Amino acid sequence: MCGWHLDIRPFKIVPGMKNLFTLLNDAFPPDMSLFSVSLKAVAETLQIAYMGTLLGLALSLPFGILGARNLFSKRVTIPVRVFLGAIRTMPSLLWAVVFVIMIGLGPFAGVLATVMYTTGYLGKLQYEAIEGINPEPLEAMSGMGASKFQLIRFVVIPESANHLISQALFMFEYNVRASTILGFVGAGGIGFYISAYLRYLEYDKVFMLILIVFVTVLVIDYISLKIRDRYLMIK
Amino acid sequence: MTSSQTQTDQQLSTPTRPTLVELKNVSVSFGRISVLKNVSLRVSQGVVHGIIGPSGTGKTTLIKIINGLVRPDEGYVNVLGCRINGQKHADLISLRHQIGYIPQNLGLVKILTARENVLMGSLARIGSLRTCLKIFPKIELERSDILLEKLGLLPKADIRVHKLSGGEQKRVAIARALMQNPKILLADEFLSDLDYNNAERIMKEIIKLKINLDLTVIMVEHNLALAREFCNTVSAITPEGSLEVSDFKAWEPKFSDIWTF
Numbered sequence A: 001m002c003g004w005h006l007d008i009r010p011f012k013i014v015p016g017m018k019n020l021f022t023l024l025n026d027a028f029p030p031d032m033s034l035f036s037v038s039l040k041a042v043a044e045t046l047q048i049a050y051m052g053t054l055l056g057l058a059l060s061l062p063f064g065i066l067g068a069r070n071l072f073s074k075r076v077t078i079p080v081r082v083f084l085g086a087i088r089t090m091p092s093l094l095w096a097v098v099f100v101i102m103i104g105l106g107p108f109a110g111v112l113a114t115v116m117y118t119t120g121y122l123g124k125l126q127y128e129a130i131e132g133i134n135p136e137p138l139e140a141m142s143g144m145g146a147s148k149f150q151l152i153r154f155v156v157i158p159e160s161a162n163h164l165i166s167q168a169l170f171m172f173e174y175n176v177r178a179s180t181i182l183g184f185v186g187a188g189g190i191g192f193y194i195s196a197y198l199r200y201l202e203y204d205k206v207f208m209l210i211l212i213v214f215v216t217v218l219v220i221d222y223i224s225l226k227i228r229d230r231y232l233m234i235k
Numbered sequence B: 001m002t003s004s005q006t007q008t009d010q011q012l013s014t015p016t017r018p019t020l021v022e023l024k025n026v027s028v029s030f031g032r033i034s035v036l037k038n039v040s041l042r043v044s045q046g047v048v049h050g051i052i053g054p055s056g057t058g059k060t061t062l063i064k065i066i067n068g069l070v071r072p073d074e075g076y077v078n079v080l081g082c083r084i085n086g087q088k089h090a091d092l093i094s095l096r097h098q099i100g101y102i103p104q105n106l107g108l109v110k111i112l113t114a115r116e117n118v119l120m121g122s123l124a125r126i127g128s129l130r131t132c133l134k135i136f137p138k139i140e141l142e143r144s145d146i147l148l149e150k151l152g153l154l155p156k157a158d159i160r161v162h163k164l165s166g167g168e169q170k171r172v173a174i175a176r177a178l179m180q181n182p183k184i185l186l187a188d189e190f191l192s193d194l195d196y197n198n199a200e201r202i203m204k205e206i207i208k209l210k211i212n213l214d215l216t217v218i219m220v221e222h223n224l225a226l227a228r229e230f231c232n233t234v235s236a237i238t239p240e241g242s243l244e245v246s247d248f249k250a251w252e253p254k255f256s257d258i259w260t261f
Helices: A010-027 A032-066 A074-089 A092-103 A107-131 A135-143 A148-179 A190-199 A203-231 B003-012 B059-066 B089-096 B114-125 B128-132 B138-150 B166-179 B196-213 B224-230 B248-258
Strands: B019-030 B033-044 B048-052 B074-079 B099-102 B184-188 B216-220 B233-238 B241-245
Touching: A010 A203, A032 A074, A032 A107, A032 A148, A032 A190, A032 A203, A074 A107, A092 A107, A092 A148, A107 A148, A135 A148, A135 B099, A148 A203, A148 B114, A148 B128, A190 A203, B019 B059, B019 B216, B033 B048, B033 B059, B033 B216, B033 B233, B048 B059, B048 B224, B059 B074, B059 B184, B059 B216, B089 B099, B099 B166, B114 B138, B114 B166, B138 B166, B166 B184, B166 B196, B184 B196, B196 B216, B196 B224
Parallel strands: B033 B241, B048 B216, B048 B233, B099 B184, B184 B216
Antiparallel strands: B019 B033, B019 B074, B233 B241
């Protein structure tokens, strides 16, 4: 039923291969003259992802804490969860459209779009991580008369720190990938160049840009893997 | 038992010592499940009071009632002259500052060091903003070191708690509770996973500190031998209610017959 509805017809792939070969023929070899431009553009994309993740993390932490049912009553957690759910509904590309309309073209719109999505997504991951912490230290500290603030500072944050850092790293990796297409709607980064060269059918330049993105994502994944191994194992 | 200890026990059981904890006909249910039924308890200042009873009779709930973590459905609860029923949350917090609490699984923050865990006991005396940056007054740091030294943990003060042995973790929990400078120490079956010799050693340390600090200890204990050796007074909790055990030795065979430990 779905296959019929979605027009899934495998035999269409065979004649389509001809178009793929034409595309690859145009794309090879990648245009190396674009190397320095690609590096600058990918650096901007990385900065958008970094700033977006950092600010999003800072915003999501209080929302994550307020959304945890083992710390606050439903009167607090439900509105916070609804808010986080609402901002998570829109992907960062749509947020980028909103901010480009609001503040104009450029990487600032990309940063704001990344902040919004990161806040919604990390906020949810964080309240789930906080709800999963061992309840015993919370109860012990409550039994000793610790204030809510002290509980958060000395139990919740240390007990969930590994999860929070791991999630922030994951979110940065995700944001690097997501930020590459924010330029399609004018929100800065390498996506702007990819979209422009695609429009002029200059596939060798597009391929060069995609290669740079590919290598960057691999390097970021490797670095974050190393950070996880180095700092997130309890020693 | 030595003659001086017998004398101390007699002094402790005299009615002239003020009552610190008093519960009358307390009942608690969670939903339709009745957890505690008609429990009464009276604990005088300076004693080690044991709470014994079969599993599932609400001993842990009873401990939580005493420090206000659980509110009773019925009955009268008075702790340190403060009637718990109907108290505001802020009043309960200030009451809890005077009660050291060692839960069954200790409730230590595993990622923090032994010293940092002990310093948690001083939070009630320090402002939130200073503690936010982990800045503890020198006097509190000295006090935590004294307690760690008394419990033989000073060489391991800067080791994360999850790296310490079970017995050492229990000592950290004791030090954290004593760091509060409490009038009452509540201990909930925290020796249950230790062999008798280790449990006895920790109890002796508690008794020594209790005498120095004029502490009242209320402990839930599964091990009848430990209760017999270290408790001045004992209450037995049964599904039907509570029972003050005046002659523990006479009752002990009955407990052993009835309960599966």
